[in-house]
Amino acid sequence: MPWAIINKFYPRACENRLDISHPEVKAFRAKFFRAALLNFVIYILLFFCLFCYLYGTLFQQVPRTHNLHILWVDYDGGIIGDAVRNAYNSLRSHEFPTLIERSASQYPTPNDLREAVCNTHFWAALYTSPGASAALGLATAGSNTSQYNTSNVLTYIWNEAKYPTVMDSAISTNLHTLSDAARVSYIALNGTSVFPTIPPNNSAAISIFTNPWTLTSINIKPTVQGTRTVYNTVAIVLILIEDFFYLATINGLYAQFRVYSRIAPVRIILVRDAISITFTMLGSLVNSAAIWAFKANWHVSGGQFALNWLIIWLLAHTNFLVFDVFTIWIPPQYVSMALVSWIVMNISSIILPFSVSSPFYRWGYALPAHAAYELLTDNWSSGCNPHLSYALPVLFAYEVIGLILTAIGVYKRCHNASILEETTKEAMRLRVEAALELEREQDTFEAQESSKKDSQHPGTGEPSRATTNTGTFQGDNEASRRQRRQSNVEALDGEIRRIETRASMLSNIGPTFRLIGSEDS
Incomplete structure (x- = not known):
């Protein structure tokens, strides 16, 4: 029997234990269960409140994505910027970061955008390169396909070290979605007029037309380690x-x-x-x-x-x-x-x-x-x-x-x-x-x-009446x-x-x- 083995190692564990009906046990039993119940309720309520507090931090996280503000500057001033605006208007919602457009005069260079992100005025910055639309138009016409750089059209600046998991999902992923939507918008805006000008045997021009740019990332501090x-x-x-x-x-x-x-x-x-x-x-x-x-x-x-x-x-x-x-x-x-x-x-x-x-x-x-x-x-x-x-x-x-x-x-x-x-x-x-x-x-x-014993009669060993009364x-x-x-x-x-x-x-x-x-x- 397991209990016999346990008692062998701890023989005094059951010595002098009170029965459940013992008056002493009855005296403290009610207090014990009252205190146990009170602490039971307090800890259950405490951890319920803490769970609610913790889960409340994560509650409705995605619908608040619009609170993440992204600076947008169109240095190009051409059709690519129009495509980005149209794409953003189609994606705008509470679940998408807010794109805040500013003029090039406020942020003259991309380095100014980096400073704005670095100083945490914005979560990220998106910009088009100067002359990007004109260069794209020439490339699709077959004029400068060898010099055209698809990575020098649309660029975003961000800092992955700042809440990296949030930055990856809410900023980087959504900006890639915006870039993809802008490419579709560009073809819808410019496809009818550009397509006839593409040289039929120029595969490079056709490739540039179908994939006009690749979104470039300038990550202030890459933080990808697990x-x-x-x-x-x-x-x-x-x-x-x-x-x-x-x-x-x-x-x-x-x-x-x-x-x-x-x-x-x-x-x-x-x-x-x-x-x-x-x-x-x-x-x-x-x-x-x-x-x-x-x-x-x-x-x-x-x-x-x-x-x-x-x-x-x-x-x-x-x-x-x-x-x-x-x-x-x-x-x-x-x-x-x-x-x-x-x-x-x-x-x-x-x-x-x-x-x-x-x-x-x-x-x-x-x-x-x-x-x-x-x-x-x-x-x-x-x-x-x-x-x-x-x-x-x-x-x-x-x-x-x-x-x-x-x-x-x-x-x-x-x-x-x-x-x-x-x-x-x-x-x-x-x-x-x-x-x-x-x-x-x-x-x-x-x-x-001892004194009582000495007061007894020595012969019979019986106390006298007076002694009896005294004893009483x-x-x-x-x-x-x-x-x-x-x-x-x-x-x-x-x-x-x-x-x-x-x-x-x-x-x-x-x-x-x-x-x-x-x-x-």
Whole structure:
């Protein structure tokens, strides 16, 4: 039997167990199930709300694609530009990026378009090359087919490092669709007049007429490696979880060695900050090293590696401080809820750009993960996401506030640790006094029993009537003493439980794990 085998290894597991109908079990059974049901409901509702929050980030993403604005400049001013306009009018919808046309005088050169995209004024820029329509007309007429370049007609500029999966699907794919539709529109607009002019035996001219251009991509930072899909999801989650678990380990170490009751608060603050800074620094270093180890053909430099390390370090230390604030100021039963909520909200702020999410989620600008991802994107694309003006202040605000609150928290924990030692000593004193009182009462009882035996008649061994009456009176006194002793014991037990409950509340410093190698304290 499996149970027999288990009992063989754990023979005392079933010793001195109470029956389900025992009064003591009945006393706490209702409280147990009430607390279990309350937490059951709270966690179900919490995770339901978190799932809704997370899914809400992705909800109706495609119908908001029109919020992605693409700059369109027609340097050619010919029929190719007309074809692009007609194609866009046929494709225009909530599920297609918005094409915003500007004059060539506003953006005189393609380099100005690149700057507009680099400065995130637009998600991409599309333009026709000067003289493209005239060159195409000559090529279809067979005049300059050898010099005609189909790649120098319609070009778009974009930055794939900025939310690469969104850029691929919503920007690059849709612009290729627009280019294909513009080719069809060009033939519809110009086919009747051009086709008779094509030399019948000129295959190059016929090929140019049927395929007048190929959409050219100028990608500011190509980001095609497979690992790119986790940079704004799993990688950030692991950073947050790493911080939380090490914080819990450090808390366990401080509790095990009773640091808060032995060391001065200022020294504790300095040591904790040094530990957290060192840990997050090394953790961020190996995180960045892993990104660079699997970057494949992603062209990023050593200087970008150093900045990547510093940004992740700032994010990690910021969150370490946030989690420490949680464990200091939030009641312990709610810390796990705060942790998972913080992780979900931070990840939701960087899964998708705010342009394709509900406006409600734009409060995520205030979250450290979003600020850090903006800095990382700026670093990866060599400055083509210049949002440092708000991203750095957000992170530094968390850093400064976190350092202040955790420093105050050290004083709080040291204060509680001192009171905890006092209450623990008081509980121990009461227990010792209770044990001595019981011992004195036992000695008194034994002395009374001995006196009663001496008062009996020596011949018959029977007590006299007077002795009997005295015994009855003494029995009454004994019952009264027992009742009084029972009341005193119950009152003392209540006082000890109250002290121990207070000590338990004071001793809580948040989630704690035992540190490996710290068996001796």
